[in-house]
Amino acid sequence: MNRRNFFAGAGLTAVAAASVSKVALAALPEPVLMDKPDTAPPLVPPTGRPYHPVVTLNGWTCPWRMNQGVKEFHLVAEPVVREIAPGMKAHLWGYNGQSPGPTIEVVEGDRVRIFVTNKLPEHTTMHWHGQRLPNGMDGVGGLNQPQIPVGKTFVYEFVARRPGTFMYHPHADEMTQMAMGMMGFWVTHPKVKHPLIGEVQRDFCFLLNAYDIEPGSATPKVNTMLDFNLWTWNSRAFPGIDTLNVRQGDKVRIRVGNLTMTSHPMHLHGHEFLVTGSDGGPWPLAARVPEVTTDVAVGQMRQLEFVADEEGDWALHCHKSHHTMNPMGHAVPTMIGVDHRGLVQKMQKLVPDYMVMGERGMADMGEMEMPLPDNTLPMMTGTGPWGPVEMGGMFSMLKVRRNQKAGDYSDPGWFQQPAGTQAYEWAGEAPAAPRAAAPDSGQPAVELKAVKPNSHDAHH
Numbered sequence: 001m002n003r004r005n006f007f008a009g010a011g012l013t014a015v016a017a018a019s020v021s022k023v024a025l026a027a028l029p030e031p032v033l034m035d036k037p038d039t040a041p042p043l044v045p046p047t048g049r050p051y052h053p054v055v056t057l058n059g060w061t062c063p064w065r066m067n068q069g070v071k072e073f074h075l076v077a078e079p080v081v082r083e084i085a086p087g088m089k090a091h092l093w094g095y096n097g098q099s100p101g102p103t104i105e106v107v108e109g110d111r112v113r114i115f116v117t118n119k120l121p122e123h124t125t126m127h128w129h130g131q132r133l134p135n136g137m138d139g140v141g142g143l144n145q146p147q148i149p150v151g152k153t154f155v156y157e158f159v160a161r162r163p164g165t166f167m168y169h170p171h172a173d174e175m176t177q178m179a180m181g182m183m184g185f186w187v188t189h190p191k192v193k194h195p196l197i198g199e200v201q202r203d204f205c206f207l208l209n210a211y212d213i214e215p216g217s218a219t220p221k222v223n224t225m226l227d228f229n230l231w232t233w234n235s236r237a238f239p240g241i242d243t244l245n246v247r248q249g250d251k252v253r254i255r256v257g258n259l260t261m262t263s264h265p266m267h268l269h270g271h272e273f274l275v276t277g278s279d280g281g282p283w284p285l286a287a288r289v290p291e292v293t294t295d296v297a298v299g300q301m302r303q304l305e306f307v308a309d310e311e312g313d314w315a316l317h318c319h320k321s322h323h324t325m326n327p328m329g330h331a332v333p334t335m336i337g338v339d340h341r342g343l344v345q346k347m348q349k350l351v352p353d354y355m356v357m358g359e360r361g362m363a364d365m366g367e368m369e370m371p372l373p374d375n376t377l378p379m380m381t382g383t384g385p386w387g388p389v390e391m392g393g394m395f396s397m398l399k400v401r402r403n404q405k406a407g408d409y410s411d412p413g414w415f416q417q418p419a420g421t422q423a424y425e426w427a428g429e430a431p432a433a434p435r436a437a438a439p440d441s442g443q444p445a446v447e448l449k450a451v452k453p454n455s456h457d458a459h460h
């Protein structure tokens, strides 16, 4: 996947024609389906006001049909098969063939008409998170509208009043439907140059989501509240997440929304970024402080912006270390310091597959050829130019290259570090450690001494 060409076949199985008859305009727009989890090239707007389109990580933008000045989209809620990473497919619910659904991109002031067809086994609705709209278009089932019954299509129509970063998801049996992967991104571009919305050369977006899929199975456990085992960006886990490939000097915006049950501190290596806005809109300049990590809480969205001025392959990940792992058992005891020598051979006479984990830390997991159930990702995986990366889940890379062409989102491969700029092994004498002697050195070890606080003595 390292040199995937993003432009090789976007996987679109139907594209709305540029001109359609009046009869056709009275019918439902043909839904556009996607059959691949690849990052599609940005959709340059064929009609309407021009804008600089976003790139949806391992996703795509929904084409629309212009009908008498109204942008018409057709979303089909349906069961889908989503590849989480090569070697693992999940049975999810999503839109138009994938989870998440396609990104909807419009321009401030656009009138938008969205047809939502329900092909799920239960009712659903659609909520347009963060939008200013008529109350009856807000999509809370039972509160703002009747549920969309199985097999029916509802029409939502409103003007995209605020420019910014938004998302969509059902507001019907939410616990189930979001745990199954029903969500999508929404970007409203500014109509004219906005004082608080900067122009960028690269604009990426993705949703943070999570699944609990038992190793060896394919359907999420929808009743899980906190202990998820697949931490994903746009329903992809490392090493299945595409890299963010940019040209050195590009202004970059990364838009992130969190539809999991916990917060995710998003951390970028090698650069500082400003948080320039959220689903609440662009932030005032005085509220923007340099960060290298910013927490995205549940239900929140954030825009990270920076100049990609340092060449290299820079990690971009959630800073919760359990979120950069694929399925693992949290009940495994810590074995660091426990001497297992000889035990494995004895146990393997009784249990041929017996293994011990973690007596020198967990790093062995990164390169271990461990037998896994079918359709299961290794806990720590991925290989870089220098060995196992020992990651999973919410991890990818920002790849900054001097010679990446404008508008080229293809993976440039691994960074060639200039000679003399990499950490290296010390070749001289090891310095004597002025610390405690090792336990088997024959010298007395330093003991800890308990010191009574003086204040305690004062009572006597």
Ligand SMILES: [Cu+2]
Pocket (backbone or CB within 6 Å): 231, 263, 264, 265, 318, 319, 320, 323, 394
């Ligand atoms: Cu996280």
